[in-house]
Amino acid sequence: MATKVPKVPVVIVGMGWVGGIIAAELTKQGTKVVGLERGKPRSTQDYYMVHDELRYALRYDLMQNLSRETVTFRNNEKITAVPMREYGSFLLSEGLGGAGVHWNGQTFRFLPYDFEIYSKTVERYGKKKIPDGMTLQDWGITYDQLEPYFDKFEKLAGISGDQEQNPLVGKRSSPFPTKPMVKTPVIKLFEDATKKLGYHPYMMPSANLSEQYTNPDGITRAACQYCGFCERFGCEYGAKADPVVTILPIAQKSGNFELRSYSNVIQILHDGKKASGVVYVNTVTG
Ligand SMILES: Cc1cc2nc3c(=O)[nH]c(=O)nc-3n(C[C@H](O)[C@H](O)[C@H](O)COP(=O)(O)OP(=O)(O)OC[C@H]3O[C@@H](n4cnc5c(N)ncnc54)[C@H](O)[C@@H]3O)c2cc1C
Ligand code: SF4
Incomplete structure (x- = not known):
């Protein structure tokens, strides 16, 4: 049985660049927003001194675990879609900030x-x-x-x-x-x-800062240290622009934003024209 939780004006599914930017813009204007993210919360501290190539580059630690859940794929409409179980060029994100955390910039x-x-x-x-x-x-x-x-x-x-x-x-x-x-x-x-x-x-x-920089929202970030661990890694300096260090603090500061991590949306409720809600599963408690 699903539990009905109180309604909010806006629910955003996925807290990557797109979801994060919308969350920041709406909450700045005073709209209450709930952000549902299937993965875990993240911060720059997670990456302090952890340039672990086995963990991040080869085992895709920041990406969706394809052995548990994945997308299906077919080459044309006539064949049966099959699950993608191995990463190629599409590296599906999972966790706060989405692919914006492990992009190249x-x-x-x-x-x-x-x-x-x-x-x-x-x-x-x-x-x-x-x-x-x-x-x-x-x-x-x-x-x-x-x-x-x-x-x-x-x-x-x-x-x-x-x-x-x-x-x-x-x-x-x-x-x-x-x-x-x-x-x-x-x-x-x-x-x-x-x-x-x-x-x-x-x-x-x-998107790697060449110098210390303060953006129009008043967020100051440090310059890139040229460590070379951008793609597939998070930046411990916050020098690589990602949603966690640029826009989500703005949404959070507004007092109008609630992040719900480990919240996997499995259905969008709609009448064919308008979405009215979502069904989601807390992947920790089930
Ligand atoms: C390794 C790598 C390098 C890249 N380098 C570059 C680059 O140099 N330049 C460039 O322009 N682009 C680059 N990209 C692409 C770029 O990072 C992405 O296009 C962009 O970050 C996508 O943002 P998004 O918000 O659309 O989606 P995502 O970042 O994928 O965010 C979607 C979020 O939604 C969550 N989510 C998905 N389904 C559900 C659900 N059912 N319920 C709850 N949450 C859900 C996911 O966990 C994720 O956090 C790169 C991508 C990768 C993987
Ligand atoms: S932005 Fe600079 S400091 Fe950050 S991960 Fe990339 S190369 Fe390293």
Whole structure:
């Protein structure tokens, strides 16, 4: 039997970047939010001096345990979907902050072309270039419409970047909030060689802070120590932007946010048009 708990205006399923950003924005405006996260709570302290490659890189400690639960997958509609039991390129997150905790932090903006891939292709090559049945579409919004949100995210996360960029990128309304990462001798070698070949090398936008930074919400984070354990690991310095160190403190500070960890949502209740609630299981107590 399920226990009915008191209603709240907003329930968010999953506390990664997306759930966390929505939680922070809503709670700042005074809306009560419950965040349900199937995994455990996390903080930077969990990673102090633990660059354990066996645990994190090979045994996927920060990711969903596929032997217990997983997604199913099929190559077309005619075959039976089977569970994915081994990790390939999709590394499913589990725990506070989601994949944002163990991501690399490469933060390219999409190119203006990406949003209008159908129209731009037709404009340049004609309709015949698109094969029959190919589901190529414009996004329905343009780069210019999304630019203020790219800008907002970059300031929130303190994205470091070079003002010299890929010449194909769209216009920026403001410069990167932090300077580019330090160039290693190997990067310098690469830069010199590619410039000589007529290319435009640039330091890529990165969510690893190149310097101490305070974001518009007043959150101060330390600079990257170049330890090199970003992907598949959490950052003990809080230098790599993740939801736990950037946005969830804002939601928590508002007094309008309640995080429920170990809460696995198994059903969304709805009438076909509108969701009215969720059914979830506390994975510790059952
Ligand atoms: C190793 C790695 C490196 C990456 N590097 C980069 C990079 O350099 N640059 C880049 O742009 N992107 C990168 N990504 C991708 C990026 O991290 C993700 O796209 C992004 O973090 C996804 O955020 P999200 O909020 O959509 O989802 P997630 O982070 O997956 O969050 C979903 C959350 O929901 C929870 N959840 C799921 N189902 C339920 C349920 N039923 N009930 C309760 N909770 C649930 C999960 O536990 C999880 O915490 C990388 C990803 C990985 C795995
Ligand atoms: S200190 Fe820098 S390199 Fe190390 S995990 Fe943090 S952001 Fe990544």
